[in-house]
Amino acid sequence: MKLIKLAAIAACVLSASVFANDPIIPVSPxxxxxxxxxxxxxxNDNSAYQILKSLTTEVGARHPGTPGEKAGIEWGIKKLKALGFDKVYTEDVKMNGWVREVEKAxxxxxxxxxxxxxxxxxSKSTPKGGLEADIVHFKNYAALEKAADNSLKGKIAFISNRMERLKNGGGYGPANIARSKGHELAAQKGAEALLIRSIGTDDHRNPHTGATNVxxxxxxxxxxALSNPDADQLVRLMEFGHTPKIRLNIQTKDLGPIVTKNVIGEITGRELPNEVVVIGGHLDSWDLGTGAVDDGAGVAIAMATGAFIKNNVTVNPRRTIRVILWGAEELGLIGARAYAKARQADGTIANHVIGSESDFGAGPVYGLQSSKNVSVNALHVVDTMAAIMGNLGVSRRGGDTSGGPDMIPLAALGVPALNLMxxxxDYFDLHHTPDxxxxxxxxxxxxxxxxxxxxxxxxAAEWPGSFK
Amino acid sequence: MKLIKLAAIAACVLSASVFANDPIIPVSPxxxxxxxxxxxxxxNDNSAYQILKSLTTEVGARHPGTPGEKAGIEWGIKKLKALGFDKVYTEDVKMNGWVREVEKAxxxxxxxxxxxxxxxxxSKSTPKGGLEADIVHFKNYAALEKAADNSLKGKIAFISNRMERLKNGGGYGPANIARSKGHELAAQKGAEALLIRSIGTDDHRNPHTGATNVxxxxxxxxxxALSNPDADQLVRLMEFGHTPKIRLNIQTKDLGPIVTKNVIGEITGRELPNEVVVIGGHLDSWDLGTGAVDDGAGVAIAMATGAFIKNNVTVNPRRTIRVILWGAEELGLIGARAYAKARQADGTIANHVIGSESDFGAGPVYGLQSSKNVSVNALHVVDTMAAIMGNLGVSRRGGDTSGGPDMIPLAALGVPALNLMxxxxDYFDLHHTPDxxxxxxxxxxxxxxxxxxxxxxxxAAEWPGSFK
Incomplete structure (x- = not known):
């Protein structure tokens, strides 16, 4: 369906004639x-802030396989019920857990x-007690690619690339290859271990963790990952002509099979209860901080939005609002992939009319972007949304979007999405850090x-037309 | 001498007549x-910055009794010689060392x-493996004072006072009593341990260490000390109605008697070599960061100043410029007290014509303040200094000053001092932290x-008159 639509949009004269026959359904006055x-x-409503305060304070970090994750899931169920959601349930998702135990350098x-x-x-563990080796410095992933295979025997590869600070987070992707795939490349070159400058924009002694491609x-x-000041210290030492020798002791543990959950709350649609508008954030967080901007904020915004609508209209909106607190996003969209796969299997994927995830911190929204899965006949609805958001500082933006990380599997199955940009x-000052x-x-x-x-x-829940 | 002068200034009509008979010696064209x-x-000279870069990068932290302090002392001697100082020497100072080994909460x-x-x-150690206890919260030191003696048996006292951010650092003193004396008060109230919100103005997960009155x-x-976000987390937990129970494991070690050093470099005076102008910073640092703003900056500024003058005049100034890299300031001005005591004992204290220490970070100087030890007949010289500093953004300021922490023992013996404010x-965002x-x-x-x-x-080194 997505491919057909993309082709139609690309051939615009044809598509205009194809869609011209469909009815345009206005947003009612x-x-x-x-x-x-x-x-x-x-x-003027502080409920999202208050929900976030409770989650980050009363629960804290929510890393899969830890007591914090379990407490977060219990918190989510209890809070959705307390907020007045019509239906609250969870779905189990199988995965493999991993935790850090010793980190010393x-x-x-x-x-x-x-x-x-x-x-x-x-990350793999070092030998017990650590390993000692000299550093070999590479300015970025591409520089390490140029090293000869097995040329780094007995050395530690160090990639020092810096992430650029941009409003839309566009510096993240280019820098992040060092984090995701650097370990494989370091192994190929024969290195004992990989050090990277944190993928982040701050200058504090707080390193940025994050997933690899494993x-x-x-x-x-x-x-x-080194904190950025520590990475800069290594670079300076080399500029002074030294070859730093370091001792690195990392002990981690594969927890084997564990079960995480997607926690779901619904405001049941009054006319079309089977049609769902999906909003959410991910409930898991990295273990170093308390997951406030990543992604307690998104969880709180989505929960507050569902509850705010429910509690401020006389009757529920036409369609169901499904608030999903996604599980194990940080380790590879694990909850989201399982959710999409299950909906594809049971055929209910077609009921997902549109969706979006809030997972880019707690900064203000400035743009509204629609995915190519949104029908041209529904774009006027997105324009109407943007117009009403206008006095909040939001404007309509072009481009394509998945609608957030946990929407990627749904978007791949044709579900329309918006991106509330x-x-x-400042997001990458804090992202994946103790801070x-x-x-x-x-x-x-x-x-x-x-x-x-x-x-x-x-x-999205009230307009009677189709976004597809 | 100081008391006589203060009395003279207080009785200003009398003092005017007393000092009117002394000659006023102008600063020559x-x-x-x-x-x-x-x-x-x-x-336009980067030498202070370059010296600081070398110290913080090639040495790092310089806590008394650690290899870093030893490396710092060796670095200081070598660097002073390399910079062209006429005379470089050290003085041993006895003290008792202390180090942290385990810190977990x-x-x-x-x-x-x-x-x-x-x-x-x-800090004393907890029992091996730590102690577990509920928190009792006090908003400040005064609130803990009001608790009944022995009323906190089996509890941990937690003082959450916040330090105010001020240009002149004036928020430090009022907040710092919790750090310096809180442990004694907590013991008096029967508590098992003391937690304080860090004495600092930042909001990062980097705690501020610092001396107690021991x-x-x-x-x-x-x-x-908790990092400020952690302290705020405890306060919020209590606002949610919880009584936090914590496990605290602190293991520290008294190193017994150790020897630190004041490292000294001199530019020998061409006419009055026995008269000394003392400038400096303290070479020791806390162990958590690399002692850049506290006080590598002061060390670098003082070293660079002596070397810059030496290398940019045709003959040395009239008096000796003595650059002192003070030892063990953080643990109670230990190097400075020993230095002053020794000069009092050998009578050379009288040769200290004026002094100042740079120990308030790496921010720009905006004010010039003179101590009450400076004679009224020499104030015009300070005014001249301020006038020449004017286009650097510096203005003459009132009030009294010791001329910096390590000048306190000398100021108490009557040595005139200036404060280059x-x-x-932002200083207390970084002060005593890993950052x-x-x-x-x-x-x-x-x-x-x-x-x-x-x-x-x-x-100060060239003007022929007396500052006393």
């Missing part, structure tokens, strides 16, 4: 009026210095997110 | 001209969460400091 009223109330030569590091996701088992060599200028904590979140921004998400969600 | 030339060259109730903490200076042995109970707005690293330092600010310190030091 009543729906616009209700949406505007909801928006103006939501902008020291410079031994030219002078003894402790470094602040963290293991990347599914879903089970371990990375090819121990794979570690957040200002991520991702509640105090960094601005309550005004959370209110703005609630208002924007309410506009999108209410219209 | 030649001295002013040379100073201006030096200033305009120094503002976890919230057990209401949910398991790891906390980021650090032991305060000379010089030997250990604090009365284990004494620990730095903008410390005190070279990347935080602005090279432009280091050049400005070098220019300002050059003006002060050159005039």
């Amino acid at each position: 009543e729906t616009k009026a209700t949406t505007t009223t909801l928006r103006d109330k939501a902008i 020291e410079i031994l030569v030219p002078s003894y210095q402790k470094m602040v590091i963290t293991a990347l996701g599914r 879903a089970m088992g371990y990375t090819a060599v121990p794979a570690v 957040q200002d991520g200028t 991702d904590t509640f105090d960094k979140v601005n309550p005004e921004h959370m209110r703005q997110n609630l208002a924007v998400w309410t506009v999108f969600t209410y219209i | 030649e001295t002013k001209a040379t100073t201006t030339t030096l200033r305009d060259k120094a503002i 976890e919230i057990l109730v209401p949910s398991y969460q790891k906390m980021v903490i650090t032991a305060l200076g000379r 010089a030997m042995g250990y604090t009365a109970v284990p004494a620990v 730095q903008d410390g707005t 005190d690293t070279f990347d935080k330092v602005n090279p432009e600010h280091m050049r400005q400091n070098l220019a300002v310190w050059t003006v002060f030091t050159y005039i």
Whole structure:
């Protein structure tokens, strides 16, 4: 379905004639009026901020396979019920767990210095007690590619690339190959371990962890992120002419098969209960911080949006609003992939009318983007949403979108999506670090997110036409 | 001598008549001209920044009794010689060492969460394996004072006071009593341990260590600083109605008697070699960062100032410039006290014509303050210094000063001092944390400091009159 539509859009004269025969269903004046009223109330509503405060404070970090994740799932179920959702349930998802146990790195030569590091996701352990080796420096992944195979025997490969700070987070992808695939390349070159400068934009002694391209088992060599000041320290030492020798001790554990959950709350549609608008955030977090901007904020915004609509309209919207607190996003969209696969298997994928995930921090929304799965005949609805969001600082944007990481599997099955684009200028200062904590979140921004998400969600659930 | 002068100033009519008979010695046009030339060259000179880069990168942290301190002392001797100082020597100072070995804290109730903490200076250890206890919260030291003696048996006292961010660092003193004396008060109230919110202005997961009022042995109970986000997390948990139970494991070691050193470099005076102008910073640092703003910056500024003057005048200034890299400042001005005591004993204290220490970070200098030990007949010289510093953004300020922490023992013996007041707005974001690293330092600010310190030091060494 997606391919047919993309082809139709590409051949625009043809597509115009094809779609011209479909009916254009307007957003009714009543729906616009209700949406505007909801928006103006939501902008003064602190519930998203308060939900986030509770999650990050009373639960904390929520890494799959830890007591924190379990507490987070229990919190999600209890909170969705307390917020008045009509239906609350969970779905089990099988996966393999992994945890860090020891993380220690020291410079031994030219002078003894402790470094602040963290293991990347599914990093292999070093030998017990650690390994000692000289550093060989590569400015980026491409530079390491040029090294001869097996040329780094007895050495540690160090990739020092810097991530660029951009509002849309566009610096992340180009820098991140060092994190995701660097371990394989380091192994190919014969290195004992991989060190990378953290994929992040800050200058604090807080390293950025994150997934590698490994879903089970371990990375090819121990794979570690240095805090950015520590990485810069190694680079400077080399500029002074030293060859730093370090001791690295990483001990991690594969937990084997574990079960995570997608936690789901629904506001049942009054006319079309089987048609669902999917919104959400991911409930899991990395273990270092308390998962405030990644992704407690998204969880809180989605939960607050569903509850706010339910509690501020006289009757439920036409379609079901399904708030999904996705499980194990950080380790490879595990909950989202299982959800999409199950809906494909049972045929209910067709009932997913549109969706979006909030997973880019707690900054304000500034743009509204639609995916190519959205029919040209429904684009006027997105334009209407953007117009009503206009006085919240949001404007309509071009391009394509999956609608957020956990929407990728659904988008691949043709589910239309919107992207409520957040200002991520500071997001990668905190992302995957110990510093991702509640105090960094601005309550005004959370209110703005609630208002924007309410506009999108209410219209998507109330407008009677098809987004496909 | 100090008391007599203070009395004279207080009785101003009398003092005016007393001092009116003393000769007023002007700063010569030649001295002013040379100073201006030096200033305009120094503002483009990166040597202070480069020295700091070397110290923080090639040595790192310099905590008394550690290999880093030893490496720092060796670095200081070597660097002073390389910079062309006429005389380089060290003086041994006896003290008692203390180091941290294990620092771990976890919230057990209401949910398991790891906390980021650090032991305060000379903290006692907990029992091996740690202690578990509920938190009792006090908003500040005064609130803990009001608790009944022995009322906190089996509990951990937690003081959550916040330090105010001020340009002159004025928020430090009022907040710091929790750090310096809180352990004694907690013991008096029967508590098992003391937790404090870090004495700092940032919101990062980097705790601020620092000295307690204990010089030997250990604090009365284990004494620990939480990172500010962790302290705020405990406060929020209590606002949600929980009583946090924590496990605290602190293992520290008293190293017994150790020897630190003051490292000294001199530019020998051409006419009055026995008269010394003392400038410096402290060479020791806390162990968590690399001691960049505290106080590598001060060390680098003082070293660069002496070398810059030596290398940019045709003959040495009239008096000796003595650059002192003070030892063990952080643990109670230990090097400075020993230095002053020795000069009092051998009578050379009278040769210390004026002094100042740079120990308030790497921010730009904005004010010039003189101590009450400076004679009213010499104030015009300070005004001249300030005038020449004017186009560097420095203005003359009132009030009294010791001239920096390590000048306190000398000031108490009557040595005149100036305070080259730095903008410390951001200083307590980094002070005593892992985040005190070279990347935080602005090279432009280091050049400005070098220019300002050059003006002060050159005039103080060249002007033939007495500051006393």
